[in-house]
Amino acid sequence: MEAVHGHADDHDHAHDHPSGLTRWLTTTNHKDIGTLYLWFSFAMFITGGLLAMGIRAELFQPGMQLWNPEFFNQLTTMHGLIMVFGAIMPAFVGFANWQIPMMIGASDMAFARMNNFSFWLLPPAAALLVVSFFVPGGATGAGWTLYAPLSVQQGMGMDLAIFAIHIMGASSIMGSINIITTILNMRAPGMTLMKMPLFVWTWLITAYLLIAVMPVLAGAVTMLLTDRHFDTHFFNAAGGGDPVLYQHVFWFFGHPEVYIMILPAFGIVSQVIPAFARKPLFGYSSMVYATASIAILSFIVWAHHMFTTGMPAAGQLFFMYATMLIAVPTGVKVFNWVATMWRGSMTFETPMLFAVGFIFVFTMGGFTGLILSVTPVDIQLQDTYYVVAHFHYVLVAGSLFAIFSGIYFWLPKWTGHMVDERLGKAHFWCSMIFFNLTFFVMHFLGLAGMPRRIPDYSTQFADFNAIASVGAFGFGLSQLIFLAAVIKCIRGGEKAPAKPWEGADSLEWTLPSPAPYHSFETPPVVK
Amino acid sequence: MNAANRITFGKLAVVAVAMFGFGFALVPFYKKICEVTGINDLQKADAVVNTQVDKSRTLVLELDANLRNDLPWEFRPLERSVRVHPGQLAQVVFEVRNKSTAPVAGQAIPSYGPQLAGQYFRKLDCFCFAKQELGAGEIRRMPVTFVVHPDLPADVNTVTLSYTFFRIEGPTRPDAASAAPAARRG
Numbered sequence: 001m002e003a004v005h006g007h008a009d010d011h012d013h014a015h016d017h018p019s020g021l022t023r024w025l026t027t028t029n030h031k032d033i034g035t036l037y038l039w040f041s042f043a044m045f046i047t048g049g050l051l052a053m054g055i056r057a058e059l060f061q062p063g064m065q066l067w068n069p070e071f072f073n074q075l076t077t078m079h080g081l082i083m084v085f086g087a088i089m090p091a092f093v094g095f096a097n098w099q100i101p102m103m104i105g106a107s108d109m110a111f112a113r114m115n116n117f118s119f120w121l122l123p124p125a126a127a128l129l130v131v132s133f134f135v136p137g138g139a140t141g142a143g144w145t146l147y148a149p150l151s152v153q154q155g156m157g158m159d160l161a162i163f164a165i166h167i168m169g170a171s172s173i174m175g176s177i178n179i180i181t182t183i184l185n186m187r188a189p190g191m192t193l194m195k196m197p198l199f200v201w202t203w204l205i206t207a208y209l210l211i212a213v214m215p216v217l218a219g220a221v222t223m224l225l226t227d228r229h230f231d232t233h234f235f236n237a238a239g240g241g242d243p244v245l246y247q248h249v250f251w252f253f254g255h256p257e258v259y260i261m262i263l264p265a266f267g268i269v270s271q272v273i274p275a276f277a278r279k280p281l282f283g284y285s286s287m288v289y290a291t292a293s294i295a296i297l298s299f300i301v302w303a304h305h306m307f308t309t310g311m312p313a314a315g316q317l318f319f320m321y322a323t324m325l326i327a328v329p330t331g332v333k334v335f336n337w338v339a340t341m342w343r344g345s346m347t348f349e350t351p352m353l354f355a356v357g358f359i360f361v362f363t364m365g366g367f368t369g370l371i372l373s374v375t376p377v378d379i380q381l382q383d384t385y386y387v388v389a390h391f392h393y394v395l396v397a398g399s400l401f402a403i404f405s406g407i408y409f410w411l412p413k414w415t416g417h418m419v420d421e422r423l424g425k426a427h428f429w430c431s432m433i434f435f436n437l438t439f440f441v442m443h444f445l446g447l448a449g450m451p452r453r454i455p456d457y458s459t460q461f462a463d464f465n466a467i468a469s470v471g472a473f474g475f476g477l478s479q480l481i482f483l484a485a486v487i488k489c490i491r492g493g494e495k496a497p498a499k500p501w502e503g504a505d506s507l508e509w510t511l512p513s514p515a516p517y518h519s520f521e522t523p524p525v526v527k
Numbered sequence: 528m529n530a531a532n533r534i535t536f537g538k539l540a541v542v543a544v545a546m547f548g549f550g551f552a553l554v555p556f557y558k559k560i561c562e563v564t565g566i567n568d569l570q571k572a573d574a575v576v577n578t579q580v581d582k583s584r585t586l587v588l589e590l591d592a593n594l595r596n597d598l599p600w601e602f603r604p605l606e607r608s609v610r611v612h613p614g615q616l617a618q619v620v621f622e623v624r625n626k627s628t629a630p631v632a633g634q635a636i637p638s639y640g641p642q643l644a645g646q647y648f649r650k651l652d653c654f655c656f657a658k659q660e661l662g663a664g665e666i667r668r669m670p671v672t673f674v675v676h677p678d679l680p681a682d683v684n685t686v687t688l689s690y691t692f693f694r695i696e697g698p699t700r701p702d703a704a705s706a707a708p709a710a711r712r713g
Binding site: 111184186213217249312 | 531532535536539540542543544545546547548549550551553554557558564
């Protein structure tokens with residue numbers, strides 16, 4: 001990590017920094033904090049990945065192989081929580097920290113000290129989650145959604161998870177306030193809102209979503225906590241509460257949350273595709289409006305996660321149609337990306353491979369989402385592996401591939417070195433093949449009726465599960481190529497020019513590579 | 528610039544706090560919505576509805592009560608006739624009084640008119656299931672809970688349900704206390 005800024009520090013003669021650990025603990029520099037976020041996210045990605053390996057090892061063969069059912073439930077629960085709150089969300093905040101000030105011509109984030117605090121809240125939260133495996137009763141096994149009444153009944157691992165969510169929520173809210181303030185108040189002269197790079201736009205909208213829904217999740221888990229320890233009965237039917245209420249409150253947060261995890265990915269892809277197609281983004285303003293529409297619609301579709309809880313038909317129809325409506329702005333986006341590539345002079349360096357791969361595989365996840373939005377179909381497929389396949393297509397092939405694309409895209413700017421294309425391409429093809437090997441077969445498992453979150457299964461599911469497990473281990477090992485590529489790039493490699501990608505046009509490419517520790521202290525003028 | 532940032536921070540912080548409150552506001556909001564629309568009335572347990580009732584047919588059930596063997600009792604149904612739908616769970620009550628000054632035991636035997644109606648009577652509870660022993664001067668009300676099966680032939684519109692009490696000889700206990708639980712049940 002030191003090496004990232006080894007050069008950058010030379011440019012800074014104004015004042016001294018503390019070095020070593022103190023530097024990272026006390027830093028208020030957006031680039032340092034971005035780096036911290038990204039490494040934290042990677043550590044959590046590996047942790048969550050190991051848990052996933054545990055799940056796939058158990059499911060490699062029918063019968064109970066390695067874990068008892070309680071521990072298996074803990075694995076699925078913590079895999080979900082760690083990947084969502086520890087890996088995907090902090091990765092995007094890392095991108096926001098690194099890129100947003102550079103892309104809008106600001107010198108740093110609006111609240112630099114709060115920025116430091118937002119990051120340093122995360123490691124304790126992650127520690128709470130990991131430590132919860134070792135308390136009596138183990139970690140929570142209620143699923144990442146922490147549905148009542150199970151979550152009201154479990155041991156102290158659940159309390160640790162609740163506290164971790166509180167802390168991570170506070171971190172997200174502070175981060176979002178910081179991002180919105182930076183974008184609204186600190187743009188370079190001449191940078192109107194409709195001139196902002198699309199990544200900045202998607203993060204602006206995402207940050208608003210976070211501020212709107214993270215407090216609702218905090219409220220939901222607070223209610224769980226008081227139900228558990230202070231004799232309230234929000235979700236306890238025996239005391240006049242209703243467990244279904246928890247699902248409503250949770251998904252009021254949960255559905256915007258899934259767009260929080262995909263909108264910045266849309267932003268990254270919208271930066272990468274024009275750069276490698278060497279054409280400006282097709283339909284810029286429609287992209288902005290589509291992003292805003294998706295964000296607004298995300299607030300009125302939450303109950304499509306709850307079609308089997310016994311809603312009246314009118315409610316099911318409303319949530320079904322509203323959900324289908326989201327396919328329209330999402331379709332606009334996919335159309336625009338394809339239209340951007342249309343007749344472009346495309347080259348396929350690693351960032352572009354991941355971006356095109358993203359469009360291909362994310363769209364498949366989008367289509368299975370459309371299928372699941374149909375109420376009668378959803379009632380059949382609820383809690384089967386079809387749903388697991390769907391959300392891994394949009395979260396792994398969607399969010400994660402976009403994160404990889406963004407990392408390969410901006411690493412030359414961050415480190416001053418070009419990425420080893422051979423490693424990058426190997427990483428892409430291994431990830432792509434093993435991802436599909438793992439998750440494509442899960443569609444068939446789900447359609448055949450295999451339920452999720454169960455450690456054992458009927459022998460008719462054995463072949464597809466064996467394939468999925470092989471794919472999962474391959475996918476996990478492929479990420480070591482990624483680590484190797486990143487470390488190699490930090491250590492050295494071909495010197496990167498200021499603008500290594502021919503078609504890239506946003507402000508960060510006007511800075512030298514690696515980006516100086518303090519950039520845009522005098523704001524650039526955007527025409 | 529800093530002042531502008533602080534104002535933006537303030538506004539966004541208010542939104543965040545308000546949304547925390549909104550999470551809790553969803554609780555009464557949810558209960559109200561459920562109450563107004565009747566989607567899920569939280570105050571009441573779900574009512575179980577019998578879907579097997581044939582509302583298109585109404586059966587007149589005439590009740591009849593008789594005594595044999597010089598039983599010193601009075602025996603009558605509280606209602607002479609009731610109207611029931613086939614498939615409907617119904618209950619009728621008979622009253623019996625022991626006019627003598629000693630405990631007397633009796634057993635009721637049912638009969639049906641027309642006789643074929645008997646096989647369509649599904650009795651869940653009946654005083655005829657057990658021997659009835661009445662203390663001196665005791666009055667007892669006894670239910671019959673039954674369903675008339677919907678397969679009852681369509682031409683049967685009136686059914687007579689008749690009970691006849693026969694005296695049962697045997698050891699009558701001197702105290703009627705043992706009959707008290709039965710009395711409470713009736």
